[in-house]
Amino acid sequence: MLAQPSSRALAAHRRPSPSGPASAAAPSAPRPCRCRACRPGSGLGRAGALRVTAFREDTAAAQPPLKTEEQRRMAQGQGQGQEGFAEGQRQRLSRRGWAVRERKAPLAVWSHTLGELGPQEVDIRVTHNGLCHTDLHMRDDDWGVSKFPFIPGHEVVGEVVGVGSAVPASLRPGSRVGVGWIANSCRSCLACLRGEENVCEKGYTGLIVGGNHGGFQEVLRVTSDFLYSIPDALGSEDAAPLLCAGITVYAPLKRHMARPGMAVAVLGVGGLGHLALQVGGGEGGGGGV
Ligand SMILES: [Zn+2]
Ligand SMILES: [Zn+2]
Ligand SMILES: [Zn+2]
The missing domain is CATH 3.90.180.10 (Medium-chain alcohol dehydrogenases, catalytic domain)
Incomplete structure (x- = not known):
C-alpha cells in the first residue's frame, strides 16, 4: 500500500506508556x-x-552463529589483536x-x-x-x-x-x-x-x-x-498483517464511520478487504470500529 493512512490509530501503542516501569526496573523476562x-x-x-523459518529459530542473541573456535576468539577480541577485534566487530554487526x-x-x-x-x-x-x-x-x-x-x-x-x-x-x-x-x-x-x-x-x-x-x-x-x-x-x-494492511483499512473506517450501524461498502475482498470487513463489524458494516 503506497498511500498510507494515518498512523494515529496505532499511535497509542507507539510510545511506551509513561506509567511503565521506571528505568531502575529489572528487565522483564522474555515473553514467548x-x-x-x-x-x-x-x-x-x-x-x-x-x-x-528460513534461519535458525533459537538465535537468542542478535548476532548470527559463529562458525569456528577461531572466529569466536576473534569476536571476543582475544585472538588476533586489533585485526581480530575488527573482524569480531564486523561479525557482531553483520545482518x-x-x-x-x-x-x-x-x-x-x-x-x-x-x-x-x-x-x-x-x-x-x-x-x-x-x-x-x-x-x-x-x-x-x-x-x-x-x-x-x-x-x-x-x-x-x-x-x-x-x-x-x-x-x-x-x-x-x-x-x-x-x-x-x-x-x-x-x-x-x-x-x-x-x-x-x-x-x-x-x-x-x-x-x-x-x-x-x-x-x-x-x-x-x-x-x-x-x-x-x-x-x-x-x-x-x-x-x-495489521501493521500495513490492517492500519490501511482501519484508519479510514475509524475516521469516516461516524455513527453506530453505519453501512460500509468494501470494494474487493482481498488482503485488505477481508480485514476491512472484520474491522468494520462484518456483513453490512455495523460500526465495529
Ligand atoms: Zn514531518
Ligand atoms: Zn507466534
Ligand atoms: Zn504494505
Missing part, C-alpha cells in the same frame, strides 16, 4: 509468543504472517536476510553490516513477517523509489534483543513489538505534530524505501518510537 505458529512442532502460521539484489530479481540470502546501535535505536529479532503487495512493487521498482539491494518486509513482529542508551525503559530485551511501513519522519512539521507522519511535509522515511532494509532478516534495526508494542492477547501471526 503464544500464537499457533509459535507453538512447538508447528510449521507455518495458518494465515497472515509466515513464521520466519543476514533475504534481499532483492536487482530489479525483479528473486529473493536471495544477503548480508550487510551496520554501525553501532544508536541511542534511540532498537534491534529486533524477527519472528513473523507479513507479505504485502507493496513488497512486490518495491522489488520491481514500480514506483521508482527502490534502491538495490534491499531486504523487503514491512509487516514485522519480533522480540527486542538490543536497546540504545536513550530508549524508554518500557522497551527491554524480550519485549514483543511490531514495525510497519513508516520507519521515521521529521517529527517537527504540522503533520507530524498531529500524529500524521504518513503525510510528513518533508517526506517520511519508508522502512524499505531508498535502500533501507525491512523485516525479512534475522535482526531488524529500527528507531524506537516507530515501533508498536504487541498486546499479549494478540498472536504475532495475527498482529503482523
